[in-house]
Amino acid sequence: MPESEKITINMNAVDLGKVDLLVQEGVYSNRTDFIRTAIRNLLDKHHLEIQQSVTRHSYGIGIFGYNRKDLERLKTRGDKIKFTVIGMLVLNDDIPVELAAEVVEAVQVRGVFQASDEIKAVLADRMK
Secondary structure, eight states, X not given: OOSSOOOOOOOOHHHHHHHHHHHHTTSXXXXXXXXXXXXXXXXXXXXXXXXHHHHHHTOEEEEEEEOHHHHHHHHHHTOOEEEEEEEEEEXXXXXXXXXXXXXXXXXXXXXXXXXXXXXXXXXXXXXX
C-alpha cells in the first residue's frame, strides 16, 4: 500500500523558475521538496477549518483497510457501514461485489479509494 499518491500540477513558467531558483540556491533539495513543504504549510495554516470539518462530518483520518471477513462480520450482525475517510480507504480484492453492495451504505473518501473496478462500479451511486 503506497504511503503517497502521485499528482500532477501545472505552473506558469515564472513560478516554476522561482522554484528552480530556490532549489539552485539550496533552500530546497528539489521541486518536490518545495511543493510538499508548501502544501504542509498551507495545511497547517488551515488546521482549524480542517478540524472543524473532520468533527462535523465524523471523518476517520488515516489508512483504513477492510477485507472479506470484516464485511462478513457486519453482515452477520445485520449492520451496514458508512465510510467517511480522510486519507486512504482500501477494500481488499477478496471482497465479493455482492457483499460490498449489501453491506456498504455510503463511501466518502477525501484522498485515495482503492478497490476493484467492479466494487467501485457497484458503489458508484453511494459515493460522495
